[in-house]
Amino acid sequence: MSELERLASLRTDASAAVAAFRRRAAEEGLLDVAYAELESPLGPLTVFVTPRGLVRVGYGAVEDEVDQVASLLSPRVLAAPERTDHVRRELDEYFAGRRQSFDLPLDWSLVHGFAGNVLQATARIPFGSVSTYQEVASEAGSPRAYRAAGNALGSNPIPIVVPCHRVLHSGGGLGGYTGGLDRKRFLLRLEGVRAD
Amino acid sequence: MSVHLPPFQQLIDAHAGELHRFLTACVGAVDADDCLQETLMSALRTYPTLRHADNLRGWLFTIAHRKATDVVRHRVRHPAAELDGVEPSVAPHAEPxxxxxxxxxxxxxxxxxxxxxxxxxxxxxxxxxxxxxxxxxxxxxxxxxxxxxxxxxxxx
CATH class of the missing domain: 1.10.10.10 (Winged helix-like DNA-binding domain superfamily/Winged helix DNA-binding domain)
Known part of the structure; x- marks a missing residue:
């Protein structure tokens, strides 16, 4: 029946309605997590923002990152680049060498317990300087818990902005990094730190 | 164990297009945008409380059907609304x-x-x-x- 074949092949454009929905969802407080993919010298990053602030910067494949955030925080997750503009701007400035510290509100929802103390101590390490696992463990209140500090840094949900790349081994070794050591080297070099 | 609900964005990527076609066929291009917006809002509102994720597509279509019914009932009760209700800000999509x-x-x-x-x-x-x-x-x-x-x- 040709009339109905024609009916089945019709196309319409949903994009305007979806954009309007996204705006309304945010206005009515139903957008728990907004995300966007950004380009960076370190490769694509996925950034996630809640009404409280930046909650995650992910190096992984976008689908996996989004899935993970949906199961850890809330399934009300939408791609909404317009809500992550300030994050993109500050990261662009940082990578261009025009920014040394971030003025972004942070949401620590993905961090629990001792790891929170470790990462907050890490957030205080200034641009261009480095610290050690032992020192951040002390700063976090447990000098001997440097192994736990290492774990906390390894699972830092907000890398780059919470600068876990500035934490090295006491002997000067590079230690580990959530996004791979090449990225850690790149970030340290960007900040003028010599590290092998 | 709580249900694993996929990110809402995944539902939009997979189904917004077909929901919009469905609504365009039911209520016309001018009201389809509003109807889709209402459908997604209402879905997003209750999404975290769903107790299983077996047939999310069917769930969305059920909501869309309800929204389309609301629009048509409204038109029947307010016949003039069909003439007045056309939002000038919403450009009607080309209907092939x-x-x-x-x-x-x-x-x-x-x-x-x-x-x-x-x-x-x-x-x-x-x-x-x-x-x-x-x-x-x-x-x-x-x-x-x-x-x-x-x-x-x-x-x-």
């Missing part, structure tokens, strides 16, 4: 085949929705019945009555 769309929209709502479910989305009568809250047999009758009318309208 006006004659056919308007013939479909001239059908009574139940027949219209049943025909659209059947031919735009290739649903079985049982599923159509579930989405519309009617029996499988009633779904079949609505589709064939709708088709009879469409043939008359379009070939006339």
């Amino acid at each position: 085949d006006d004659e056919l769309w308007s013939a479909v929209r001239a059908l009574p709502l139940k027949q219209r929705a049943a025909v659209v479910h059947r031919y735009l989305f290739d649903l079985a009568y049982r599923e159509i019945g579930e989405r519309m809250g009617i029996s499988e047999e009633a779904a079949r009758q609505n589709v064939s009555a709708g088709l009879r009318r469409l043939r008359l309208e379009v070939t006339r």
Whole structure:
């Protein structure tokens, strides 16, 4: 029946309605997590923002990152680049060498317990300087818990902005990094730190 | 164990297009945008409370069907609204085949929705019945009555 074949092949454009929905969802407080993919010298990053602030910067494949955030925080997750503009701007400035510290509100929802103390101590390490696992463990209140500090840094949900790349081994070794050591080297070099 | 609900964005990527087509066929291009927005808002509101994620597509279509019904009922109660209610800010999308769309929209709502479910989305009568809250047999009758009318309208 040709009339109905024609009916089945019709196309319409949903994009305007979806954009309007996204705006309304945010206005009515139903957008728990907004995300966007950004380009960076370190490769694509996925950034996630809640009404409280930046909650995650992910190096992984976008689908996996989004899935993970949906199961850890809330399934009300939408791609909404317009809500992550300030994050993109500050990261662009940082990578261009025009920014040394971030003025972004942070949401620590993905961090629990001792790891929170470790990462907050890490957030205080200034641009261009480095610290050690032992020192951040002390700063976090447990000098001997440097192994736990290492774990906390390894699972830092907000890398780059919470600068876990500035934490090295006491002997000067590079230690580990959530996004791979090449990225850690790149970030340290960007900040003028010599590290092998 | 709580249910694993996929990120809402995944539902939009997978289904916003077909929901919009469904709504355009049911209520027309001008109201389809609003209807889709309402459908997604209402889905997002209750999403975290869903107790299983077995048939999210069917769940979305059920909501869309309800929103389309609201619009049509509103028009029946306020006939003038059809003329006044056109938001100038919402540009109507190009409708590739006006004659056919308007013939479909001239059908009574139940027949219209049943025909659209059947031919735009290739649903079985049982599923159509579930989405519309009617029996499988009633779904079949609505589709064939709708088709009879469409043939008359379009070939006339």
